[in-house]
Amino acid sequence: MLYLAQVRKNDFLDQHQLRLLARQEADNLWAIIPEEAFILLGKGKIMSENLLVLVELSPTGDIKRIEDATNWVLHLVESYLTIGITPEFLQHEAERAEHWRQSLTLQNQDLARRSLELEARREQIQALEESLKREKNCYPQEES
Numbered sequence: 001m002l003y004l005a006q007v008r009k010n011d012f013l014d015q016h017q018l019r020l021l022a023r024q025e026a027d028n029l030w031a032i033i034p035e036e037a038f039i040l041l042g043k044g045k046i047m048s049e050n051l052l053v054l055v056e057l058s059p060t061g062d063i064k065r066i067e068d069a070t071n072w073v074l075h076l077v078e079s080y081l082t083i084g085i086t087p088e089f090l091q092h093e094a095e096r097a098e099h100w101r102q103s104l105t106l107q108n109q110d111l112a113r114r115s116l117e118l119e120a121r122r123e124q125i126q127a128l129e130e131s132l133k134r135e136k137n138c139y140p141q142e143e144s
Contacts, residue, residue, distance in 0.1 A: 001059075004030070004069060007051040008038070016041045018055055018066075039063065 005018035020037040022030045039061070041047065052069040 001057055003033075003055050003057060005039075005053050005055045007041075007047045007049055007053060009049050010038075010040065013040065015043050016045060016047055016049075018053065018063075020055075021052075 002024040003018075003020045004022040005020050008017050008019050009015075010017045017038045017040045020033050020039065022032050025031050039055070039057070041063075047053070052073065054067050054069045054072055055063060056065040058064050
């Protein structure tokens with residue numbers, strides 16, 4: 001699993017550790033890790049303190065890969081922040097999408113109701129036509 005982490009110095013153990021900040025849930029979905037979670041890097045690994053990194057962990061919690069997150073962060077800025085996508089904008093768009101969904105649902109229900117009404121009227125007309133045919137057959141018109 002992929003995580004965004006920050007390098008910290010653990011003075012007590014005299015080694016660097018990673019503070020896990022967020023984890024990737026899906027391709028474009030990340031979840032903030034609310035509690036403090038740390039992974040020790042080991043005595044031999046020295047990294048700049050406060051550096052943001054992307055770290056891939058194995059299912060057992062072992063570090064599979066670490067890379068500087070600078071390019072990843074720059075990609076996020078370029079993709080979203082240079083065109084004004086803010087949390088407020090996303091919230092507004094989500095609300096608009098929900099209103100559209102509700103409107104489409106109401107329109108769909110109205111169309112379904114109208115379709116049922118038309119079908120009922122068609123059946124009434126067919127029944128009336130059948131009734132008229134029967135009456136016509138029962139009372140043939142006289143020729144003059």
